[in-house]
Structures are given as structure tokens and as C-alpha cells.
Amino acid sequence: MSLEVEGADEAQTEAVTKNLVFMAAERLFALHGFQNVSVRDITAEAGVNLASVNYHFGSKDALLFEIFRRRTTELNRERARLLHEANDRHGGKPPVREILAALFIPPLRWMAPENDRRISLQFLIRARSEGTEEIRTILRTDVTHLRRFSDALTAARPDLPDVEVYWRLHFVLGMLHNNRFSEFDRMNALAEGRMGEGDTAALLERMLDFAEAGFIR
Amino acid sequence: MSLEVEGADEAQTEAVTKNLVFMAAERLFALHGFQNVSVRDITAEAGVNLASVNYHFGSKDALLFEIFRRRTTELNRERARLLHEANDRHGGKPPVREILAALFIPPLRWMAPENDRRISLQFLIRARSEGTEEIRTILRTDVTHLRRFSDALTAARPDLPDVEVYWRLHFVLGMLHNNRFSEFDRMNALAEGRMGEGDTAALLERMLDFAEAGFIR
DNA sequence: GTCAGTTTCATACGGCCGTAAGACTGCCCT
DNA sequence: AGGGCAGTCTTACGGCCGTATGAAACTGAC
Numbered sequence: 001m002s003l004e005v006e007g008a009d010e011a012q013t014e015a016v017t018k019n020l021v022f023m024a025a026e027r028l029f030a031l032h033g034f035q036n037v038s039v040r041d042i043t044a045e046a047g048v049n050l051a052s053v054n055y056h057f058g059s060k061d062a063l064l065f066e067i068f069r070r071r072t073t074e075l076n077r078e079r080a081r082l083l084h085e086a087n088d089r090h091g092g093k094p095p096v097r098e099i100l101a102a103l104f105i106p107p108l109r110w111m112a113p114e115n116d117r118r119i120s121l122q123f124l125i126r127a128r129s130e131g132t133e134e135i136r137t138i139l140r141t142d143v144t145h146l147r148r149f150s151d152a153l154t155a156a157r158p159d160l161p162d163v164e165v166y167w168r169l170h171f172v173l174g175m176l177h178n179n180r181f182s183e184f185d186r187m188n189a190l191a192e193g194r195m196g197e198g199d200t201a202a203l204l205e206r207m208l209d210f211a212e213a214g215f216i217r
Numbered sequence: 218m219s220l221e222v223e224g225a226d227e228a229q230t231e232a233v234t235k236n237l238v239f240m241a242a243e244r245l246f247a248l249h250g251f252q253n254v255s256v257r258d259i260t261a262e263a264g265v266n267l268a269s270v271n272y273h274f275g276s277k278d279a280l281l282f283e284i285f286r287r288r289t290t291e292l293n294r295e296r297a298r299l300l301h302e303a304n305d306r307h308g309g310k311p312p313v314r315e316i317l318a319a320l321f322i323p324p325l326r327w328m329a330p331e332n333d334r335r336i337s338l339q340f341l342i343r344a345r346s347e348g349t350e351e352i353r354t355i356l357r358t359d360v361t362h363l364r365r366f367s368d369a370l371t372a373a374r375p376d377l378p379d380v381e382v383y384w385r386l387h388f389v390l391g392m393l394h395n396n397r398f399s400e401f402d403r404m405n406a407l408a409e410g411r412m413g414e415g416d417t418a419a420l421l422e423r424m425l426d427f428a429e430a431g432f433i434r
Numbered sequence: 435g436t437c438a439g440t441t442t443c444a445t446a447c448g449g450c451c452g453t454a455a456g457a458c459t460g461c462c463c464t
Numbered sequence: 465a466g467g468g469c470a471g472t473c474t475t476a477c478g479g480c481c482g483t484a485t486g487a488a489a490c491t492g493a494c
Contacts, residue, residue, distance in 0.1 A: 015441090017441080017442080033252070033347065035250070035252030035253065036252065038480075038481065038482080039481080039482060039483085040480085040481080040482095048442085049441095049442055049443055049444085050443085050444085050445095050483095051442075051443070051444090051483085051484085051485095052441090052442075052443095053482090053483095054482080054483060054484080055441075055442080056441095059482075059483080060481095060482065060483090126346075129343075129346055129347075129397070129399070130250065130346075130347060136399055139399065139403055140399065140402050140403050140406060141406070143403060143406050143407040146403075146404075146407050147407060150407055162408070162411070163408060163411050163412060163413075164423075166404055166405075166407060166408040166411075166412055167404075167412065167423050167427075168427060169404065170395070170400070170401070170404040171392045171395075171424065171427050171428075173395065173400070173404075174391045174392040174393070174394065174395025174396070174400070175388045175391040175392060175395075176391070177391065177395060177400075178387070178388075178390065178391025178394060178395065179391070180346070182346070182353055182356065182357065183387070183390070183391070183394075184387070185357050186356055186357050186360060186363075187363075187383055187384075187386065187387040187390075188383075189357060189358070189360050190360040190363050190364060190367060190383060191379070191380060191383040194379070194380050194383075195380060195383055195384065196380075206381075206384050207388065209431075209434060210384075210385060210388050210431035210434070211388075211431070213430040213431045213433075213434040214426075214427035214428070214430045214431045216430075217426060217427070217430040232471090234471080234472080255450075255451065255452080256451080256452060256453085257450085257451080257452095265472085266471095266472055266473055266474085267473085267474090267475095268453085268454085268472075268473070268474090269471090269472080270452090270453095271452080271453060271454080272470095272471075272472080273471095276452075276453075277451095277452065277453090
């Protein structure tokens with residue numbers, strides 16, 4: 001349940017231009033939203049030619065989708081690995097807190113201030129609500145990733161009806177997805193700046209305390 | 218802590234066209250997002266002339282803002298009234314569950330399937346993340362409404378550090394704002410349709426149980 | 435050195451966008 | 465009767481958008 005960063009390399013030296021576009025687009029989409037960023041904005045930010053987007057990705061929609069796909073895969077893989085490790089530690093039946101930690105830790109790692117994946121997380125959160133119809137369809141349809149977690153949770157709380165588990169997982173995901181800049185800033189304004197965003201380790205414990213309490217009850 | 222609907226009239230007979238535009242715009246914005254809906258879409262849906270938006274509201278941005286302002290005011294007023302009633306019932310110091318109920322009940326009332334305010338809630342949730350810079354600034358700046366609730370919560374839990382209250386309120390609002398169609402559909406797909414969206418009274422109790430547990434802990 | 439293949443470049447096209455301008459309509463007030 | 469006016473209509477303008485095209489530049493193999 002630690003937040004230490006682990007080796008996240010990825011060679012990806014192929015096609016410098018394609019990568020410049022990818023990174024610039026992810027950044028701008030995350031900051032301003034899909035519809036508010038034009039292909040011209042992206043190529044200008046990346047310092048490449050206007051036609052690059054359509055040459056390397058096919059279309060603006062396809063670019064968005066590829067970023068979404070890659071980041072989602074990465075996030076899901078990290079989560080699955082942590083859940084797997086929790087399974088190993090507890091003989092295939094980890095307690096609720098460990099399951100929730102596997103769900104929380106990857107995005108919280110990404111969110112750490114010095115982490116350059118911070119923008120990727122903002123992108124994912126945004127794409128979830130503002131994405132293309134294609135993205136929304138996938139989100140609605142492909143729930144295999146979540147199933148691992150709901151299964152683990154029902155195993156950890158066999159006394160709880162399935163439906164109850166789903167609802168509480170729904171609430172927990174709401175907590176998690178609300179961690180975007182603007183919402184945090186709002187609450188921090190209310191707290192007159194005393195919320196201290198930086199400490200992600202403390203945030204993890206806070207979130208686990210809150211979510212676990214709601215789950216164990 | 219009941220969900221019975223109360224008198225929500227509002228005369229609003231002024232300028233039929235203006236109202237048609239208002240309603241059509243709210244609906245389309247809620248369903249498809251601000252950037253994905255054109256002035257032409259709105260006026261077509263409303264069955265009025267293209268120029269109506271600019272004549273009655275000044276601009277598309279101003280239209281969005283006016284819808285946001287009105288719905289926010291209505292929601293905040295309902296919440297404030299419920300909190301006030303809770304105060305009266307408990308001599309100015311209601312327990313956590315009552316405070317959270319004052320926060321949850323208005324949006325849940327709006328969300329009830331037969332309620333025509335359902336679309337207004339979807340609009341508000343969307344505007345919160347996709348709105349204009351002006352809307353985001355207001356959300357970030359104007360926290361007077363939230364202060365009533367954070368004050369009440371710190372009074373109900375004087376042993377808890379202020380900062381802790383803000384964090385937990387942040388989590389609770391995350392739970393609440395995640396109640397959009399798409400997110401629910403996702404979880405309901407995972408539950409194979411067994412989540413039974415319709416019963417908002419049960420949902421209220423479920424949310425209160427979860428949030429209260431996290432707060433009391 | 436040539437040629438095929440890949441990548442970059444400048445440019446343009448058609449389309450939809452938000453907004454403005456000005457003519458027109460109906461209604462009330464005097 | 466007639467003038468004023470709020471509201472509605474048609475139409476068009478300039479602008480930015482995503483994408484397509486074809487030429488130019490580059491790369492490596494032989």
C-alpha cells in the first residue's frame with residue numbers, strides 16, 4: 001500500500017512527430033477539453049505541420065481515441081497488477097482496504113505533483129465525460145476491468161448483497177473521479193488554502209479511511 | 218428526510234419565445250454538451266427563429282450562463298431551506314446525517330425519473346466541468362453556499378480538525394456529482410441491470426449510509 | 435546515382451459556426 | 465389615424481474548423 005513510483009519506461013522512439021502530436025494533444029485536451037482544442041492548436045503546440053494529425057492518426061477523433069486507449073490500458077494494467085499482488089499477499093481473498101488501495105494507488109501516483117503523468121490523469125477524467133460517442137460506448141460496454149474489483153469486493157464481503165457492492169463501488173469511483181483540479185481548488189478555497197494538495201500519501205490514507213468506512217459498515 | 222415533492226411553481230409567463238429557447242437549450246446542453254450544440258440546433262428544437270438567442274440573451278455564452286445561474290440558485294435555495302429546517306429541528310446543531318440529507322435530497326428529488334427537473338440536474342453536472350471560463354470562475358470563487366454546510370459539519374463534529382471536514386465534504390460531493398446517466402449505466406451494466414435506478418428514496422438512504430459512515434468514523 | 439517509400443510541407447476546399455443588420459409584423463397608446 | 469416599439473423574420477458576413485491534395489524533402493538500399 002505504498003506510493004513509491006515503479007519503473008514506467010516505454011521506449012516509444014518511433015516517429016518523433018507522432019509522439020510530439022500525441023503529447024501535445026493529450027496536454028491540450030486535458031487542459032481545455034476536446035471540443036475547445038483545434039487540430040491547429042495541437043500542431044502549433046507540438047511544433048509540427050498541420051497535416052501531421054491526419055497523416056499519423058487518421059482524424060482528430062481517432063487521435064483522441066488512441067490517447068484514451070493507451071492511457072486507459074496503462075492505468076488498468078497498474079491496477080490489475082496491484083490487485084494481483086494483494087491477492088498473493090492474502091491467499092486470494094484480500095480485505096476491502098487492500099482492494100480499494102489497488103483501485104486508488106495508480107491514479108494517485110499519477111496525480112503526484114512532480115509526476116509528468118499528472119496530465120494523463122486529467123485527460124482520462126475529462127475524456128470520461130466529454131469524450132466521443134465511441135469512447136462513451138466503450139466505457140459503458142467494457143466493464144471487464146471493473147469486474148475484477150467488484151468480484152474481489154463481493155468475496156471480501158460475502159454477507160453483502162451483490163447490488164449493494166455495486167452501489168458502493170459506484171460511490172467510491174465518484175470520490176475518485178472528482179479529484180480534478182477545479183473541484184479541488186473549489187474545496188481548497190473553502191478551506192482557505194489549508195488542504196495541502198501535495199501530500200498524496202496522506203490523501204491515499206484519507207480516501208481509504210473514508211471509503212473503507214462506507215464499505216465495512 | 219423525506220423525498221416528497223414540494224410546491225415548485227414559478228410563473229414565468231413572460232416572453233414565450235425566450236422560455237422556449239431556455240428550455241430547449243437546457244435540454245440540449247444537458248444531453249450533448251455546450252460545444253456540441255449550436256445556436257441553430259437550439260432554435261430548431263425550440264421551433265423559433267435563429268436570431269432569438271441573440272435577441273433575448275445576448276449571446277450563446279450568456280444563454281448558458283443564465284441557465285446555470287437560475288438552476289444553481291434554485292438548487293442552493295432548496296438545500297439552504299432543508300438545512301435551515303434541520304437546524305430548527307435540532308436546536309441549531311443537527312447531526313451529520315441530517316446535514317448530508319439537506320445536501321443530497323434536492324438533487325435526488327430532481328433526479329427522480331418522473332421529474333421534469335431531471336434534465337436540469339444533468340445540465341448542472343455538465344456545466345460544472347464543461348462550462349465557460351466565467352462559470353468555472355464563479356464555481357471556484359463563490360463558495361458561500363458550501364460554507365453553510367462545512368460550518369454545520371464542523372459543528373456536528375467539533376473533535377474533527379477543520380481540514381478533515383473539508384476533505385470528507387470533498388469526497389461526499391464527488392459521490393453526488395458522479396450520479397450522471399453514463400456513470401450509472403456503466404455500473405448498472407456491471408451489475409447486469411440489477412441496480413434498479415428508479416427508487417430514489419432507497420438511493421438516498423444508501424448514499425446517506427455510505428457518506429455518514431465515512432464521516433462518523 | 436537512382437529510385438521507391440515514407441514523412442513533411444504549403445495550401446485550399448467546403449462547411450458549419452456565432453453574430454449582426456435590416457426589413458417586416460402586430461399591438462398598444464394617444 | 466398614426467407613431468412608437470417590442471418582437472420576429474430573412475439573410476449574410478467573416479471566421480475558424482477538420483480534412484484532402486499534391487508537391488517537396490528526406491531516407492536508405494542497391
